[in-house]
Amino acid sequence: MLALRAAALRFGDRTLWSGLDLDVRSGEFIAVIGANGSGKTSLLKVILGQQRLSSGSATFLGAPLRRGNRRIGYIPQQKLADDGTPLRARDLVGLGLSGHRFGIPLPSTLRRRRVDALLASVGAEDYANAPISSLSGGEQQRLRVGQALAGDPRLLLCDEPLLSLDLNYQRAVSELIDAQRRQRDLGVLFVTHDINPVLNMVDRVLYLANGAFRIGTPDEVLQSHVLSELYGSAVDVFRSRGRVIVSGTPEEAHAHLHEARGGRDSLGEKGGFGGSNKRVPS
Amino acid sequence: MTVADSDLWPQLFNFQNYGELLVLLQNSIIAGAILGLVGGLIGVFVMSRDMAFAVHGISELSFAGASAGLLFGVGVVEGSLIGSLVAAALIGLLGTRARDRNSIIAVLMPFGLGLGILCLALYPGRTANKFGLLTGQIVAVDNPRLGSLIAISIVVIVGLAVVWRPLMFASVDADVAAARGVPTRFLSLYFMVLLGLAVAVSVQIVGSLLVLSILVTPAAAALRLSSSPVLVPLFSTVFAVVSLVGGILLALGGSVPISPYVTTISFLIYVVCRVVQAVRKRHGNTGRTAGRALPQS
Numbered sequence: 001m002l003a004l005r006a007a008a009l010r011f012g013d014r015t016l017w018s019g020l021d022l023d024v025r026s027g028e029f030i031a032v033i034g035a036n037g038s039g040k041t042s043l044l045k046v047i048l049g050q051q052r053l054s055s056g057s058a059t060f061l062g063a064p065l066r067r068g069n070r071r072i073g074y075i076p077q078q079k080l081a082d083d084g085t086p087l088r089a090r091d092l093v094g095l096g097l098s099g100h101r102f103g104i105p106l107p108s109t110l111r112r113r114r115v116d117a118l119l120a121s122v123g124a125e126d127y128a129n130a131p132i133s134s135l136s137g138g139e140q141q142r143l144r145v146g147q148a149l150a151g152d153p154r155l156l157l158c159d160e161p162l163l164s165l166d167l168n169y170q171r172a173v174s175e176l177i178d179a180q181r182r183q184r185d186l187g188v189l190f191v192t193h194d195i196n197p198v199l200n201m202v203d204r205v206l207y208l209a210n211g212a213f214r215i216g217t218p219d220e221v222l223q224s225h226v227l228s229e230l231y232g233s234a235v236d237v238f239r240s241r242g243r244v245i246v247s248g249t250p251e252e253a254h255a256h257l258h259e260a261r262g263g264r265d266s267l268g269e270k271g272g273f274g275g276s277n278k279r280v281p282s
Numbered sequence: 283m284t285v286a287d288s289d290l291w292p293q294l295f296n297f298q299n300y301g302e303l304l305v306l307l308q309n310s311i312i313a314g315a316i317l318g319l320v321g322g323l324i325g326v327f328v329m330s331r332d333m334a335f336a337v338h339g340i341s342e343l344s345f346a347g348a349s350a351g352l353l354f355g356v357g358v359v360e361g362s363l364i365g366s367l368v369a370a371a372l373i374g375l376l377g378t379r380a381r382d383r384n385s386i387i388a389v390l391m392p393f394g395l396g397l398g399i400l401c402l403a404l405y406p407g408r409t410a411n412k413f414g415l416l417t418g419q420i421v422a423v424d425n426p427r428l429g430s431l432i433a434i435s436i437v438v439i440v441g442l443a444v445v446w447r448p449l450m451f452a453s454v455d456a457d458v459a460a461a462r463g464v465p466t467r468f469l470s471l472y473f474m475v476l477l478g479l480a481v482a483v484s485v486q487i488v489g490s491l492l493v494l495s496i497l498v499t500p501a502a503a504a505l506r507l508s509s510s511p512v513l514v515p516l517f518s519t520v521f522a523v524v525s526l527v528g529g530i531l532l533a534l535g536g537s538v539p540i541s542p543y544v545t546t547i548s549f550l551i552y553v554v555c556r557v558v559q560a561v562r563k564r565h566g567n568t569g570r571t572a573g574r575a576l577p578q579s
Binding site: 048049050067068069070076081082083084085086087088091092095098100101105126127129132133144147157 | 326329330332443444445446447448450451454455457458459460461462463464502504505508509510511514515569570
């Protein structure tokens, strides 16, 4: 349903990726991984119609990409909502239903029922009326899933939705996304720096690095020789107890720094991928 | 103490001939009520967009505009409108990121104040007028002035109502709103223009130094009580109207400007709301049905 053909994205003389052919089918879960600044978030921006391809074509459900397509749901990084946010859990989900509409909102039973149904489908009934600033990061991310589902999407774009969550919530949120994908037959593009929380859900992996990419099943892509070729330097892939550890990538040191700083980093600037990405207009 | 205690009270509170004064100043009271409506509503967005500092910056440029208007005989209302709109546009265009915005405001604010003081120093008229622009005054609001206040206020209120949902979406959740196709950049400029208008009308009544007490304090207080998108604007509006009208009513007989009354009432409301919130928290009233308090991550 989403089809990219010979797609390329360049900023000035820097090529983020080129020659990208990507098909996302209904019900397919694709993880997008890669170095900081390798264009993961920019790929999502292209699909959201916020960024034009430098060359190549991209279509969704047979039509060219455009801004604000309701059939594409978007789940961002977790951000800590502060006290100045006049929203309860149900209102955040409700924004997904009608937040884009101009005019004065009128109370409606139909709308209320749809919000209730969405809250139930993500298991957030218990805190439906709690202020979002009082919710934990994991609870907020559950609501994000509900909000993204509000437009009855065919494709879910997830931009590091697990960042700065603890392990339990990482599992809960990724399982929720996976369950909704199966139930609704959604395509999922899941940008992440760590494949492990979603490793057993993923159908294919798109690995971006150095202006190039590899795409295939996790077993095909997450191999020492494949990634070494992609990076152009020796990279080791270890498998241990169902986890994959990629070692020796040039940005490894950065990645640790980034994880330690967590999601707060991204509050001000979208993407928030540290120094190497600063030139990319957002 | 330079003021003897016996002289202080009648200066602060004096209800002699109250009925006559009330009739005389009914325009001010109407203006206060409308301004409360504007401040209460736009304050909700000031808080959710984290722009309290911007309000202060705009109000200083509004002061500069008003004093220039006074000096050159253009008119205080016109001058303050131009000043606020210029400031709002500059902040809106140059300060899309919070950090840029704060530094731009910090640069603009003293410049505006300085310009304003220069214009006032050159103005040959009464000093009471000058002081009033900074700290507010019981202005005998005449009919044409009331008319312009009402007109600007209606523009702000209707302007907010039309974009309420997308503006709220863009304010609390800019990335997702943009993904949904909400025109976030347009809305942020649009909001700055409305904010500029709201500040310009507020400066007329409470003075530029105290605008925050109308455009920020009531909304901040309301957010202590509720997170409902219906109740917060409602409480905020009620608080702002009570502060302004209450302040004007108390100030009528005294010889002190209205602003201390307004700011004190609005501050007391805020304190009460904080106390209410603290008491509620202690009783575990968090809006969760099952009462499972999960740890914050």
